[in-house]
Amino acid sequence: xxxxxxxxxxxxxxxxxxxxxxxxxxxxxxxxxxxxxxxxxxxxxxxxxxxxxxxxxxxxxxxxxxxxxxxxxxxxxxxxxxxxxxxxxxxxxxxxxxxxxxxxxxxxxxxx
Amino acid sequence: xxxxxxxxxxxxxxxxxxxxxxxxxxxxxxxxxxxxxxxxxxxxxxxxxxxxxxxxxxxxxxxxxxxxxxxxxxxxxxxxxxxxxxxxxxxxxxxxxxxxxxxxxxxxxxxxxx
Numbered sequence: 001x002x003x004x005x006x007x008x009x010x011x012x013x014x015x016x017x018x019x020x021x022x023x024x025x026x027x028x029x030x031x032x033x034x035x036x037x038x039x040x041x042x043x044x045x046x047x048x049x050x051x052x053x054x055x056x057x058x059x060x061x062x063x064x065x066x067x068x069x070x071x072x073x074x075x076x077x078x079x080x081x082x083x084x085x086x087x088x089x090x091x092x093x094x095x096x097x098x099x100x101x102x103x104x105x106x107x108x109x110x111x112x
Numbered sequence: 113x114x115x116x117x118x119x120x121x122x123x124x125x126x127x128x129x130x131x132x133x134x135x136x137x138x139x140x141x142x143x144x145x146x147x148x149x150x151x152x153x154x155x156x157x158x159x160x161x162x163x164x165x166x167x168x169x170x171x172x173x174x175x176x177x178x179x180x181x182x183x184x185x186x187x188x189x190x191x192x193x194x195x196x197x198x199x200x201x202x203x204x205x206x207x208x209x210x211x212x213x214x215x216x217x218x219x220x221x222x223x224x225x226x
Binding site (some may be wrong): 092 | 162
């Protein structure tokens with residue numbers, strides 16, 4: 001069965017520090033993987049996606065993610081966090097049709 | 113190009129009532145999916161419509177239903193509301209149907225059931 005696990009419910013980082021958000025997936029076929037960000041009161045905005053090819057994908061706002069098939073992981077990274085990055089982050093795997101399976105999310109707090 | 117719009121943004125209902133939520137996809141997008149977001153369960157897939165046909169359905173009771181119109185606008189209906197239906201309902205549109213096309217999300221409708 002398809003599933004996504006985000007082990008960290010909440011992460012706090014200092015502004016300017018690096019960030020890594022973890023995501024592990026379970027999917028029987030080639031996974032289509034996504035990271036979305038949700039600010040309070042807003043919908044979800046796509047940060048980046050992996051379909052195939054280069055396992056390191058670049059996204060918007062300076063984010064990148066690395067697909068590691070052997071570890072069933074798709075971790076999100078950013079070298080230097082800005083205060084405006086504080087939000088909820090969701091990892092998702094795309095299944096049949098446009099049905100996505102989402103992780104439970106990681107809430108990011110950025111301290112000055 | 114305008115994004116996905118959802119109306120209303122906020123809704124308060126009482127148990128036993130029914131509610132209809134509306135979603136207008138991005139112009140040209142023909143696939144609309146609905147998700148329920150709650151603190152306890154996270155984001156859960158409700159159903160997907162393409163060309164006025166339900167293509168896929170999540171694991172929700174029959175009280176949850178939807179439809180899509182010829183202009184791709186979609187509505188979802190929840191009948192006999194329960195307290196546990198309080199959630200943020202998100203609509204997402206996609207250009208076509210197929211595995212994991214990029215989906216664009218609306219701001220959601222916040223439903224509170226009293």
